[in-house]
Amino acid sequence: MFSRRQILAGAGVGLVAAPAILRAQQLLTAFPFRLGIASGDPSHDGFVIWTRLCPDPVDEHGGMPMGPVDVDWFVYEDVGMKRVAQKGSATAWPELGHSIHVELAGLQPDRPYWYRFVLGRDKTQLGRTRTLPAPGAAFDRLRFAAAGCQHYEDGLFTAYAHLAREDVAFIWHYGDYIYEDRARQVNYERDGRARVHVRDHVGTECYTIGDYRRRYAQYKMDPDLQAAHRVAPWFTTFDDHEVVDNWTSTVSPYQPDPALFAIRRAAAMQAYYEHMPLRRASMPSNGAMQLYRRSRIGDLLTTHFLDTRQYRSPLPCKGGFEPTCPAVADPKQTVLGGAQQQWLERGLSDGGSRWNLVAQQVMMMPLDRQSEPGGGEIRNLDSWAGYDAARERMAARFAGRGDVIVMTGDEHQNFAGELRRQGGKGEVAAPEFVVTSISSGGDGWVRPEVQAQLRAHNPALQYVSDQRGYAVCEVTRDLWQTRFRGVDQVTTPGGAIATLATASVERGKPAINLS
Known part of the structure; x- marks a missing residue:
């Protein structure tokens, strides 16, 4: 697996073949979040947040190395990103085109949240999403x-x-x-x-x-x-x-x-x-x-x-x-x-x-x-x-x-x-x-x-x-x-x-x- 540290520093040469390491290093020559971000399928306590690592959109594999890559994600309670609601790391797998689908649960109903993804020094823009009212709750x-x-x-x-x-x-x-x-x-x-x-x-x-x-x-x-x-x-x-x-x-x-x-x-x-x-x-x-x-x-x-x-x-x-x-x-x-x-x-x-x-x-x-x-x-x-x-x-x-x-x-x-x-x-x-x-x-x-x-x-x-x-x-x-x-x-x-x-x-x- 290509960790964030390996991608940034070129470490782990003994763990993977040299061509794959070259691809990982080349990942940093172009912004990996060129396809943007999205959220979807909201419920009363969560939603999905999405991105795909794709530094080269014309390439069949998006210009990515043929190995999994870890990406950090953050969900915030405020647009100023001072209160973290949840955070974690997700793996972008080559079998799915290095796309990421993070399913969130345990959040508060009927309120906005903000989110972003981070890979090394690269960060996505801040996205806004929201949860829905709980099923059966009074709503006008x-x-x-x-x-x-x-x-x-x-x-x-x-x-x-x-x-x-x-x-x-x-x-x-x-x-x-x-x-x-x-x-x-x-x-x-x-x-x-x-x-x-x-x-x-x-x-x-x-x-x-x-x-x-x-x-x-x-x-x-x-x-x-x-x-x-x-x-x-x-x-x-x-x-x-x-x-x-x-x-x-x-x-x-x-x-x-x-x-x-x-x-x-x-x-x-x-x-x-x-x-x-x-x-x-x-x-x-x-x-x-x-x-x-x-x-x-x-x-x-x-x-x-x-x-x-x-x-x-x-x-x-x-x-x-x-x-x-x-x-x-x-x-x-x-x-x-x-x-x-x-x-x-x-x-x-x-x-x-x-x-x-x-x-x-x-x-x-x-x-x-x-x-x-x-x-x-x-x-x-x-x-x-x-x-x-x-x-x-x-x-x-x-x-x-x-x-x-x-x-x-x-x-x-x-x-x-x-x-x-x-x-x-x-x-x-x-x-x-x-x-x-x-x-x-x-x-x-x-x-x-x-x-x-x-x-x-x-x-x-x-x-x-x-x-x-x-x-x-x-x-x-x-x-x-x-x-x-x-x-x-x-x-x-x-x-x-x-x-x-x-x-x-x-x-x-x-x-x-x-x-």
Whole structure:
């Protein structure tokens, strides 16, 4: 093992081979914490703090020696770092890309903490995180943010710079933290226009663990993303681009051999764990991850974070924006899988919270996406709109409660609408808020006339907008408010933030009120 003393002084030459010692000494020629820090998965008495040693982000191994390295960590009760709450040493193992996940427990509920990592003379910036109220404790008000879909080539992460200035208890990232596309690939928007690259990916399309590590390192070096990680703990879930576009379970649209896709999926999941502030319970095992999980925040809110990729039936029809085929109505098709569905139903039955947040990746509302008058129905079949029976089961479970809010990402647009039974034409089961992207889609790609057609064909849809940004939710005992926050540009620096709309829901009444 490379201790801090060995790295600093070049000691221990007799203990390891000379080339490894050279790599250890070279570690000091570049700052090892270039990917920043993060905290996540907060509970009432702790959280995870994360970093990864990576002095050379382009290198497959981050420019690190092929051996374990000890790193000190500190958690403080005050921003002045005078009162140490806990401290210790963690080992950065090469098997996990020299990433570190420290799980803290035994802290006080519902209060902020500050943290940093130290390796020899090198120190990270100071991060701020917090614990949540104890489950069942009386609690009256919560603010949190939702964000995701951050294609590096499509735009700058300006929205994260603004999000870093919001006062929120946590940030939920709904997926597409990276995009697996190859560098300088010519992409096209859904309307056929060429997508302009603001900045290019480094390297090839991601297939191996080295490819994915390099891609995460490039994203993680963005200063605005780092700033958003430093101010609050994150709950993270993946969607499709952390692996490959439109994958489901063991199926990739681009690899007919499931054995080969399994290799790629395993590499992607390892890299995802290496770069997210996740607990050890989510460490990949046998090519899979345990990502659906629950958090009870006082007696105010229970959050159910879903996984709509690992257990989903293959995409029906051709799996794109297209008319439906008979497979869409197949009652055996599933989005969550049996075990996760039962887990969610048990959680919703437990009671004890004023509100339930169902936080997931792909839209539940079966919107008709036709953009021309007089055309036939078009759906996004890589969403719950491609799984009618599964969606109806969910809608039936939500109906009549008045305490369920569905939140979603993936679409690169803001939507506020009603999840209705009977194919979107029946009883309102729950409101659904779909949050736009951080950068995916650039400055905007949906023409105003297309947005108007979308509203005309979907009476359940109350609001739609096409700007990059995030959402801030304020939850009180009887009122839920979602503020859609948007920046006016991401293809050039200096984008200004504004509240585009505020959607409110009274507890017990699933109707959406806009202001």
